[in-house]
Amino acid sequence: MQTTFTLEQLCESHTAASEKILRSCVHCGFCTATCPTYLLEGDELDSPRGRIYLIKDMLEGGKPATEEVVKHLDRCLSCLSCMTTCPSGVHYMHLIDHARAYVEDTYRRGWSDRLLRTLLAHVLPYQARFRLALRAAALARPLMALLPKGRDPAKEDQPRLFDRLRAMLELAPTTLPIPPAEQAATPQIANGTARRRVVILGGCAQPVLKPSINAAAARLLARQGIEVVAAKGEGCCGALVEHMGREEQARVFARANIDAWMAEIETGGLDAILITASGCGTTVKDYGFLLRDDDVYAAKAAKISALTRDISEYLTDLPALPARPNASVIAYHSACSLQHGQRVTDAPKRLLREAGFIVRDIPEGHICCGSAGTYNMMQPFFARRLRARKIANIEKLHADIVAAGNIGCLTQLEAGLSMPIVHTIELLDWAYGGPAPEGLIVAN
Known part of the structure; x- marks a missing residue:
């Protein structure tokens, strides 16, 4: 794609990065085949290619965002399916994040x-x-x-x-689980001294909605002789606000997390920073880009991103444990942030199979369930239709349980499913001796 940015415009870091992304697009249209909103509406402007044209026109002209542009950018889920499909390597995530920050600066919403x-x-x-x-x-x-x-x-x-x-x-759930602070203490390391040391991101929404997820991860890691430490001062990864165009607020969260994790690295060392919410993982792995212009944090951010792994990635490198017999059929829902954002596709399914489960892929598994951070609240018309489409595909499998690796997907799908939906790590913990996940009916 040809661009006409001025030299003055290209002196600005965000614009220079976006210009490179725009030039990599060849208008092939492969992205339209996997874009959820284009599949629903058939509107070119609700496809990645259409949004790219809108962003290019807006940024090149240096003009404020218009109501029409905002409408179509807001409808984007940031599912990043287009990035998986794109043969030219267009980094749509960085482009749409810049466009949203630009909208936040130039457009006054109702x-x-x-x-x-x-x-x-x-x-x-x-x-x-x-x-x-x-x-x-x-x-x-x-x-x-x-x-x-x-x-x-x-x-x-x-x-x-x-x-x-x-x-x-x-x-919103009708009841809330016990807050993390009131849960049982961190499990003891099996077989004495820990051989590795990791931190698991606590985050913001997941500890409130499902504190059992990180508890299961800690138990599973303890059985492998891995110490899980809590990093004082960490919090939200910044994804929720970054996707709303509040880039500086996202940087504030990122710096706080980096400070917390660097303190652990400098005092006791860290083998990895583990993420059990894949939406957070995509963002933390991108801290190096988010803080690339920060003289104080750029190098530290790059180091943190390099240490960050989804929990399923990390577990595949560990020796297998003896699992209890279980032949439950699992419909595996691959969160967009995991399969498209992080390109982690096989690890969760392999772990589930090794634990004894029968794993089935969901038809149209590359299409978003409609959660996408705050999208299911801000764009409910699209989110409900995508949820209905996803559930219809899940029900074709006649599975016993649905597994997913992201809290947003769990929350989005839970209301409409006729079967339990559980985080992958909770199923693995159960298979290797932990308690049955909440909501499962276990035969004696």
Whole structure:
């Protein structure tokens, strides 16, 4: 793709990076075949190629984002399926993140849009606030039927406030698990002295919604003689706010995590930084790019990104343990952030098979379930349709359990499934001697 940026524009780091990405696009259109919103709408502007044209025009002209541009960029899930499909290696993730930051700087949204985005940015990344918000949502859930229904969302540029509120209430759990601080202590290392030392990202939403996931990971690692340490001061990875165009807030979260992990590296060393939420993993692995212009943090960020691994990647390098007999059929849902963002595709399925499960791939497994961070709250019309499509494909397999490696997918799919959906690591922990995951009916 030819570009006409000025030398002055290319002096700005973000623009220079985006210009290189734009020039790598050859307009082939392969991306349209795997883009969820294009599959739903058939609108070229709701495809990666169409959005690339909109972004190019906006950035080259140095003009404020328009309502039309914002509409189509907001509809993008950042599922990154287009990156897996692209034969030219177009790094769409960096391009759409830059475009969203540009929109945030140049476009004034309607009051309800601004309100909800601000609310999400100041609640979801903070565990205590998020837990309080979920409790409030549980109390408000009986009032959901009183919310007025908007017009057909397909005919509007942005979903209406009431539809978004309804989506938030639908996704909120009716009860919350025990907070992590009240759970049992970190499991003891099997066979004495630890042979490796790792940290598992706690994050923000997952410890509130499913603290059992990291607890299962710690137990499983302890059986392998691996010490899991808590890094004081770590928190949200920054993904949620970065995908809303709040890039500086994302950098603040990234720097805090880097400081926390570097302190552990300098005091006791770390074999790896492990992530059990694949959406977070994609972001942490990209810290080197996010902080590339930061003189203080650039080198440290690159080091942290190099140490970061999805929990399934790390476990494949460890010796196999004896598993309890289990012939449950697993429908494996590959989260977009894992298969497209991190290109980790085989490791989780291989681990499940080694643990004795029968693993089946879901038809159209490359298509997003509609979760995508805050997307299922901000774009509920598309998210619900994608969830229905995913569940229909899952049910074709007649599986006993659905497995997934991302908290967003678990939350998105749980409401509509007729079978339990469990994090991959909880199933592995169960297979190797841990407790049965919540919601499973286990035969004696």
